[in-house]
Amino acid sequence: MVRRVRPWLDDVRGHLTASRNIAAFTHGTTLRALRMVLEGHSPEEMYDLRAANGDVVLFRFDPSGNCQLANIQAI
Structure with a gap:
């Protein structure tokens, strides 16, 4: 799956x-x-990385496109 996600x-x-x-x-x-x-x-x-159905995962990126934060919010 990672090979499909990278492009x-x-x-x-x-x-x-x-x-x-x-x-x-x-x-x-x-x-x-x-x-x-x-x-x-x-x-x-x-x-081990699991998010429940309906959870929102918010990724924040710096100006260079590097991930700075991942925040999981339950709905």
Whole structure:
């Protein structure tokens, strides 16, 4: 899944450096892959990264497109 997420994330980072907001709606496996890439988790840690259905995960990026914060909010 990480191989599928990386190209999409590279495209999204181009929009982030242009100061745009991006909304992505996804399921658990893709979300775990995104968190693995953005937060630098190992493949072993990835299986413990879970968000409940309906949770909102907010990623904040610096002007260079690097992830600075991931915040999970239950709805």
